[in-house]
Amino acid sequence: MVENLKEEVLRLHAQVCSGLADPNRILIIYSLADGPRNVNDIASKMELPQPTVSRHLKILRERSIVRADRDGQTINYRLADHRIIRALDLLRAALADQLKDQALLATQVNENLVG
Amino acid sequence: MVENLKEEVLRLHAQVCSGLADPNRILIIYSLADGPRNVNDIASKMELPQPTVSRHLKILRERSIVRADRDGQTINYRLADHRIIRALDLLRAALADQLKDQALLATQVNENLVG
DNA sequence: ATACTATATGCATATATGTGATTATATGCA
DNA sequence: TGCATATAATCACATATATGCATATAGTAT
Numbered sequence: 001m002v003e004n005l006k007e008e009v010l011r012l013h014a015q016v017c018s019g020l021a022d023p024n025r026i027l028i029i030y031s032l033a034d035g036p037r038n039v040n041d042i043a044s045k046m047e048l049p050q051p052t053v054s055r056h057l058k059i060l061r062e063r064s065i066v067r068a069d070r071d072g073q074t075i076n077y078r079l080a081d082h083r084i085i086r087a088l089d090l091l092r093a094a095l096a097d098q099l100k101d102q103a104l105l106a107t108q109v110n111e112n113l114v115g
Numbered sequence: 116m117v118e119n120l121k122e123e124v125l126r127l128h129a130q131v132c133s134g135l136a137d138p139n140r141i142l143i144i145y146s147l148a149d150g151p152r153n154v155n156d157i158a159s160k161m162e163l164p165q166p167t168v169s170r171h172l173k174i175l176r177e178r179s180i181v182r183a184d185r186d187g188q189t190i191n192y193r194l195a196d197h198r199i200i201r202a203l204d205l206l207r208a209a210l211a212d213q214l215k216d217q218a219l220l221a222t223q224v225n226e227n228l229v230g
Numbered sequence: 231a232t233a234c235t236a237t238a239t240g241c242a243t244a245t246a247t248g249t250g251a252t253t254a255t256a257t258g259c260a
Numbered sequence: 261t262g263c264a265t266a267t268a269a270t271c272a273c274a275t276a277t278a279t280g281c282a283t284a285t286a287g288t289a290t
Contacts, residue, residue, distance in 0.1 A: 137246085139247095163248090164248080164249060164250080166251095167247085171247095174246095187257065188256070188257055
């Protein structure tokens with residue numbers, strides 16, 4: 001019973017994470033970091049077809065990463081929880097350090113080859 | 116040029132995130148939080164076939180989420196950067212709050228229906 | 231009703247997943 | 261050096277899911 005609960009939470013967890021697995025969706029999330037945006041704003045900013053953005057927003061909605069508020073004709077999307085930005089920033093920091101280390105390693109290898 | 120760089124980093128970022136998109140991989144990551152483990156340990160602990168775990172580990176390796184160190188006959192896997200645990204915990208906290216809110220909302224709706 | 235905005239659907243293509251069977255790699259010992 | 265063993269990775273297959281785009285539908289305001 002407890003195992004099922006754990007598994008369910010894990011599944012949800014993974015579901016949230018799968019919402020982050022596309023570059024366009026990460027861009028959308030960051031574009032919402034400053035405040036709400038509607039679909040067309042995001043689409044024109046990202047230079048993507050509107051249906052494509054809409055589909056990504058649907059995925060983000062289903063995972064409760066963003067919320068939709070209708071305001072007249074437009075629907076504004078906003079982040080459901082800004083901790084997602086902090087989580088992404090943590091991953092970016094880790095990624096940056098890793099790339100830095102790889103670059104350093106490449107330089108050292110190159111120096112060894114040259115020197 | 117700068118745009119290409121940004122896109123490349125985003126792609127990498129999404130690649131890292133896609134490594135988190137499977138429940139079994141999240142379990143593997145958490146099972147490595149306490150220290151290194153080899154493939155068979157993880158497989159028996161998770162009750163999954165060894166090739167399945169090996170495949171997930173390959174994905175995690177390709178995304179530099181885990182690193183492999185050979186020690187004699189066994190290969191021990193460890194987390195490349197523990198910030199990934201912090202990022203996952205942030206997402207879990209956000210998810211937990213959200214589930215709590217939903218439960219609260221459900222209770223309130225129920226009270227309204229009953230009372 | 232009409233124009234405008236946003237969402238949903240259908241299709242083709244591409245990628246992910248789990249599992250059993252097989253192969254590869256490295257170690258340990260004669 | 262050569263062989264046996266333990267460990268891990270890969271292959272092959274079926275199934276499932278994700279993606280992009282074009283088109284169609286639904287909802288809102290004037």
